[in-house]
Amino acid sequence: MTDSSDWTINWHRNGVQVKNSDPNVTFSAENSILMITEASNTHSGNYSCKGQHKSKSFSTQDSNSLSITVNENKLKPTLSRQPNYNKMFPGETVTFTCRVDIASGWEFLWYHNENEIAASNTDTYMIKAITLSNSGQYHCKAKRGPFYTEKSDPMSLQVSANDPISTISKNPAFDPMYVGEKVTFTCSVDVDSDWKYQWYKDGEELPSSTEKTLIKTLRLSDMGNYSCIATRGATSTAPSEEMLQVYAIPQPFLKPETPWLDVFPTEGVKLSCEMDSSSGWKYIWSKDKQRVEADDTVSFGQDGATLSILSASAKHKGNYTCEGHLQDRSVSSSPSFELSLTVYEKRPKPVMTQDPNDKKVYAGETLSFECKVEISSGWEYHWYKDNTTLQVSGSSFKISSASSSNNGNYMCMAKRDKSMYHTEHSDGQNLQISEIPVPSLKLETPWLDVFPTERVNFSCGMEDNWIYTWYKDGKPIHADGTVSTYSDGATLNITSAAISHSGQYSCSGKLNSKTRSVTSHTSPGVTLSVYDTKPKLTLMQNPDYDVMYTEDSVFFSCHINVSSGWEYLWYKNGAQLSQSGNSHNISLQTKDTGSYTCQARRGTDTVFLSDQSQQVVLDVKERPQAKIILLTGWSEVFSTDSLVLQCAVQDSQDTWNYTWSKETEQINQLPSERHTVTPQNDPDQSLYTCQGIRAGRPSYSKHSDSFKTKNLLLKRRVLLSISGCLFFGLIAVLLGCIALRFFRKPGVTLL
Numbered sequence: 001m002t003d004s005s006d007w008t009i010n011w012h013r014n015g016v017q018v019k020n021s022d023p024n025v026t027f028s029a030e031n032s033i034l035m036i037t038e039a040s041n042t043h044s045g046n047y048s049c050k051g052q053h054k055s056k057s058f059s060t061q062d063s064n065s066l067s068i069t070v071n072e073n074k075l076k077p078t079l080s081r082q083p084n085y086n087k088m089f090p091g092e093t094v095t096f097t098c099r100v101d102i103a104s105g106w107e108f109l110w111y112h113n114e115n116e117i118a119a120s121n122t123d124t125y126m127i128k129a130i131t132l133s134n135s136g137q138y139h140c141k142a143k144r145g146p147f148y149t150e151k152s153d154p155m156s157l158q159v160s161a162n163d164p165i166s167t168i169s170k171n172p173a174f175d176p177m178y179v180g181e182k183v184t185f186t187c188s189v190d191v192d193s194d195w196k197y198q199w200y201k202d203g204e205e206l207p208s209s210t211e212k213t214l215i216k217t218l219r220l221s222d223m224g225n226y227s228c229i230a231t232r233g234a235t236s237t238a239p240s241e242e243m244l245q246v247y248a249i250p251q252p253f254l255k256p257e258t259p260w261l262d263v264f265p266t267e268g269v270k271l272s273c274e275m276d277s278s279s280g281w282k283y284i285w286s287k288d289k290q291r292v293e294a295d296d297t298v299s300f301g302q303d304g305a306t307l308s309i310l311s312a313s314a315k316h317k318g319n320y321t322c323e324g325h326l327q328d329r330s331v332s333s334s335p336s337f338e339l340s341l342t343v344y345e346k347r348p349k350p351v352m353t354q355d356p357n358d359k360k361v362y363a364g365e366t367l368s369f370e371c372k373v374e375i376s377s378g379w380e381y382h383w384y385k386d387n388t389t390l391q392v393s394g395s396s397f398k399i400s401s402a403s404s405s406n407n408g409n410y411m412c413m414a415k416r417d418k419s420m421y422h423t424e425h426s427d428g429q430n431l432q433i434s435e436i437p438v439p440s441l442k443l444e445t446p447w448l449d450v451f452p453t454e455r456v457n458f459s460c461g462m463e464d465n466w467i468y469t470w471y472k473d474g475k476p477i478h479a480d481g482t483v484s485t486y487s488d489g490a491t492l493n494i495t496s497a498a499i500s501h502s503g504q505y506s507c508s509g510k511l512n513s514k515t516r517s518v519t520s521h522t523s524p525g526v527t528l529s530v531y532d533t534k535p536k537l538t539l540m541q542n543p544d545y546d547v548m549y550t551e552d553s554v555f556f557s558c559h560i561n562v563s564s565g566w567e568y569l570w571y572k573n574g575a576q577l578s579q580s581g582n583s584h585n586i587s588l589q590t591k592d593t594g595s596y597t598c599q600a601r602r603g604t605d606t607v608f609l610s611d612q613s614q615q616v617v618l619d620v621k622e623r624p625q626a627k628i629i630l631l632t633g634w635s636e637v638f639s640t641d642s643l644v645l646q647c648a649v650q651d652s653q654d655t656w657n658y659t660w661s662k663e664t665e666q667i668n669q670l671p672s673e674r675h676t677v678t679p680q681n682d683p684d685q686s687l688y689t690c691q692g693i694r695a696g697r698p699s700y701s702k703h704s705d706s707f708k709t710k711n712l713l714l715k716r717r718v719l720l721s722i723s724g725c726l727f728f729g730l731i732a733v734l735l736g737c738i739a740l741r742f743f744r745k746p747g748v749t750l751l
């Protein structure tokens with residue numbers, strides 16, 4: 001308290017004054033300090049104090065309260081350990097933590113096997129690299145001043161003298177294993193947990209494999225020696241190894257055991273299937289991808305290694321394959337290569353082919369036909385045209401320099417001379433000889449008159465597959481830095497035209513075939529003109545005044561003198577405008593002052609730009625402002641009921657005439673500098689504006705601001721009303737005084 005010499009302090013616990021009868025409670029001078037020398041449960045409570053004046057009978061309010069809790073029972077700290085492994089290894093780090101959940105300000109004492117440890121008095125005790133000597137029982141206790149807690153419950157630390165051991169197991173344990181099988185390696189450590197694992201193959205770390213298990217769906221590249229190392233802090237196990245043999249699943253080999261794979265009914269057939277690998281394989285047979293089952297004519301050898309057909313029939317023909325399956329494992333081979341078994345059941349039909357094998361054969365070409373029976377051997381061939389026998393022998397015949405006389409339907413038939421067994425006739429082949437077409441040359445870009453650097457594309461086309469040659473003025477064109485063609489030459493591209501590219505272009509075609517030599521006639525010519533310079537643009541202004549004024553309109557037009565297809569670009573002071581088209585119309589503001597140019601362009605993929613036009617400089621000035629002036633003065637307000645308005649153009653030395661408008665409607669009168677407003681011509685007291693006009697430029701001014709006559713006339717009427725009231729008031733006062741003088745009674749004199 002301030003000025004505490006006049007005060008004494010009273011102390012209260014739970015609202016009851018504390019007396020000095022308690023031997024464990026003492027007070028300082030003036031009772032400003034209360035001291036408890038040996039606290040007990042009776043001293044618990046809420047303490048407060050207040051001042052009592054020594055000479056006057058009043059006291060202060062209670063101070064804020066302070067709560068003190070004295071625990072009856074002696075405290076016992078809680079000891080924990082991190083990490084809390086049952087068994088630890090030399091070099092690992094361990095941290096003990098001692099906690100007292102009540103109060104604060106504690107200092108901690110640490111014990112190992114009942115011996116106090118020389119450690120800091122904090123609540124944690126860390127051993128950064130434990131050794132065997134750190135094994136044993138640990139506990140702690142806390143103190144605060146002279147007070148000590150009980151010891152914590154002991155906690156055991158076991159440090160192993162032996163390194164941890166990791167082992168690898170493989171499931172399944174087959175050796176070898178095959179591609180596609182799944183294998184799981186497991187790395188196990190004989191003690192505790194929280195191990196981190198790293199897997200290795202052939203001594204090389206597997207970066208993404210850090211789990212306890214390593215699962216793989218096997219590939220050939222997975223064969224090798226696998227090992228793992230388990231790590232926990234600074235402790236690592238010695239590597240444990242496991243060898244994995246991985247083989248590709250072999251493909252079975254299918255072969256015929258009888259001489260023929262094309263047989264006739266009742267003949268026997270035997271096929272065998274074998275694997276070039278370990279034993280334990282069983283075989284499954286398929287025909288045309290359908291599983292073959294044993295019946296009265298089909299049987300299998302041991303483990304299905306052979307398939308026997310006792311008496312062949314049409315149902316046995318097809319493509320045979322076999323597959324190997326490893327017993328007790330989900331390992332299956334891919335199917336073997338197919339063996340096709342043919343069982344004839346009807347007369348064969350020869351196949352006739354044409355070379356070149358095209359529907360369209362051109363006049364002058366050489367072509368040949370070939371007839372072939374796909375089964376068996378010993379055949380002689382006979383040829384027919386339009387059902388008439390041709391005097392041709394052998395399996396083929398040739399037509400040199402074909403013409404329309406060779407048009408017709410061709411077919412063949414085969415016979416075996418010993419049995420005189422003959423086939424059916426082949427399918428007919430209709431031969432039609434066509435004339436060589438003339439190519440069509442087209443311009444793919446829009447213009448045949450172009451400018452330097454513009455792009456030009458031609459196309460040359462015919463039906464079917466042709467390779468094209470290009471000519472300019474009758475001479476073959478060769479590709480260079482600006483002229484190119486695609487692989488078949490169907491298009492000719494001039495990427496940057498020059499004068500040298502002017503001329504007549506034509507093309508011819510050659511059939512795209514390694515075995516056929518057919519060349520077309522040359523197409524009609526197309527003439528390309530290339531100008532020697534870029535086109536010139538003309539920019540015109542209308543009207544073409546040197547100085548323009550705001551609210552004026554100006555029209556720019558941009559023209560180019562040659563060719564077509566132009567788009568126009570507009571610029572102001574060098575910056576491109578959004579305007580397009582060959583004209584640009586502007587309703588002028590002062591910000592439109594500047595230098596204007598235009599430019600032309602055309603093309604899409606490759607854009608050609610002309611040079612910019614000459615500059616047209618536009619100077620835009622602010623249009624002068626008209627202003628209304630009231631000529632009627634306040635001194636005239638009592639002598640007239642009309643207002644005279646005058647119009648003038650600000651900051652202008654030119655001679656102007658003026659027009660007047662009332663409520664935006666022009667007043668029908670001769671142009672005049674002045675306008676008079678009277679109650680007769682404006683009973684509604686309207687808004688007035690004026691505008692200057694003249695024969696020169698600018699021909700008109702801006703309208704003046706609106707001028708309202710109602711406020712002025714109202715003020716005039718108010719002044720007239722006030723003056724009238726004053727006048728009649730004075731008359732009334734004068735008349736009253738005269739009346740009072742005449743009608744007041746004479747006074748009485750008392751003696």
